[in-house]
Amino acid sequence: MAGWPAALPDLPLEEACHGRFPLRVRRAALEHHIGSRVPRVTRFRHDGVPDEAIAPEPAAGKLRIMRPPTPAGFNDALERWNERFSQPGYLFGLAPNAFLVRQSARLRPGSRVLCVADGEGRNSTWLAARGHEVTAFDLSPVAVDKARSLAAERGVAVDNHVAGTDTWEWAPAEYDAVAAIFIQFASPAERPSLFAGMWRTLKPGGLLLIQGYTPKQLEYGTGGPGRLDHLYTADMLRELLPQAQWLELTEHEAELTEGGGHRGRSALIDAVARKT
Numbered sequence: 001m002a003g004w005p006a007a008l009p010d011l012p013l014e015e016a017c018h019g020r021f022p023l024r025v026r027r028a029a030l031e032h033h034i035g036s037r038v039p040r041v042t043r044f045r046h047d048g049v050p051d052e053a054i055a056p057e058p059a060a061g062k063l064r065i066m067r068p069p070t071p072a073g074f075n076d077a078l079e080r081w082n083e084r085f086s087q088p089g090y091l092f093g094l095a096p097n098a099f100l101v102r103q104s105a106r107l108r109p110g111s112r113v114l115c116v117a118d119g120e121g122r123n124s125t126w127l128a129a130r131g132h133e134v135t136a137f138d139l140s141p142v143a144v145d146k147a148r149s150l151a152a153e154r155g156v157a158v159d160n161h162v163a164g165t166d167t168w169e170w171a172p173a174e175y176d177a178v179a180a181i182f183i184q185f186a187s188p189a190e191r192p193s194l195f196a197g198m199w200r201t202l203k204p205g206g207l208l209l210i211q212g213y214t215p216k217q218l219e220y221g222t223g224g225p226g227r228l229d230h231l232y233t234a235d236m237l238r239e240l241l242p243q244a245q246w247l248e249l250t251e252h253e254a255e256l257t258e259g260g261g262h263r264g265r266s267a268l269i270d271a272v273a274r275k276t
């Protein structure tokens, strides 16, 4: 079993496993942490954190999933997202999310739409360009700056805010639609209040548009949080919103090409819930 890699100062695990270090160094840090060997194949989450290591079981010749404890830094979302959005370009591309484009046909002209955790603004600016009155927020000030610039470039008005889902006000009955596109940063403990907030802020008759990843996405590793307990199933969404009228609730697979962040075969869930 490896010791703490000599190449590293005494860093917390999640920093030691950052993508800036070579894979062999990250693997040694992970082996030291979990106390056993990680032969040959090791997968790190796309942001470098070793959420799970997948290694061949020597005897059975099967895959074994070892799950180290959640690195403390997982909760340091602000720093991680700021860093990701500080790279040149747009992490999830400039084109709007294809599910949102399809579902936007359901919106009446001039709808008031809230984009939750909107990132760099690809979705909010597209909705605003379609004539909707759009409010958007995101935890990352770096992303919100880029979203503001994108809105200015595209000549559209979006009411952009820096906020976390836990501090956003969720004013009752404000919006005709809420777009929740890939917001799977919420832990199981955080999900009920997040979904209750999104529901509360919808007007009666309003639509909650959700796209996320299902557990099968762990096999693809082409985007998403890489944590089983953050992924959605249809049953989970039904349970979170028992009062919803489901206009769509489909688990499916598709190729995504959304910047470098979401790219390749993906296991998805598309959901549209109406508040009656």
Ligand SMILES: C[S@@+](CC[C@H](N)C(=O)[O-])C[C@H]1O[C@@H](n2cnc3c(N)ncnc32)[C@H](O)[C@@H]1O
Residues within 6 Å of the ligand: 077, 081, 092, 097, 116, 117, 118, 119, 120, 121, 122, 123, 137, 138, 139, 140, 143, 163, 164, 165, 166, 180, 181, 182, 183, 184, 185
């Ligand atoms: C996978 S990205 C999706 C961004 C955007 N919805 C899109 O589809 O392009 C997840 C976003 O959630 C934001 N985020 C993470 N934790 C958050 C929180 N607690 N509150 C609000 N936004 C958060 C990140 O900054 C990031 O922009």
